[in-house]
Amino acid sequence: MTANYREQIPAGFAPDSRVWVYQSSRLLMLSEALHVEDLLNNFIANWNSHGAPVKGYGNLFFGQFIVLMADERATGVSGCSTDSSVRLIKQIEELFKVNMFDRQMLAFMVKDKVQMLPLPQLQYAIDNNFLSADTLYFNNLVQTKEELENNWLIPIKESWLAKRVTLGV
Incomplete structure (x- = not known):
């Protein structure tokens, strides 16, 4: 499940295309996800x-992350x-009663599921073996297509989190 997201990133965008990642405070239900995809498609169009039209891309990943991309070479x-684009994300927040701008809420891939954790609880989660140094983290600070892919x-x-916590080895 984790590597599949790369297949959905369009190849026809420059590696330095700008990227914005917005993380929902919860997993969207299927009906909500379909509605979000319609909103994204309409926005991009x-x-x-x-x-001038922006060469853009928008998609919902893992039912919880909205990724917008703009190829500024065009x-x-x-x-x-x-x-x-921010107005669109705020509209999605209001429609589905989610928070898309909480940078203190972190997301991890645990047993092939997205798990959320507030930043202040990160050390506790590591100390109690809920998370480890190898747990996959969604680094929503990526800014380009190349960073999104890699x-x-x-x-x-x-990640930058390694400097904020003591990791067991």
Whole structure:
């Protein structure tokens, strides 16, 4: 399940295409996920920057992560076009009563399921063997297509979290 997400990233985008990852506070139900995908498709079809169409991509991964991508080699993304994407995410928050902007909530892949954990509980989870240095972490700080492909789902020991906790070896 974990590696499959790479297959859904379009090949026709430059490696330095800008990426934004928004993490939902909960797994979306199937009906909600289908609605989100419709909203994303509609947004991408109409995404503009100063009147020029943005070469964009949007998808829902693992039923919980919205990934937006813009290939700026085609059209640069301006503040207004970025604002329009944020409005879309806020609309999704309101529609489905989820939080998409909580950067203190971390996501991990545990037994092929996305598990959420507040940042202040990370050390406790490691100390009690709920998570280990090799547990896969969703690094939502990725900023490019290349980072999304190679550094989005990485072991805790290879992420910025390794500096925040004491990892058992």
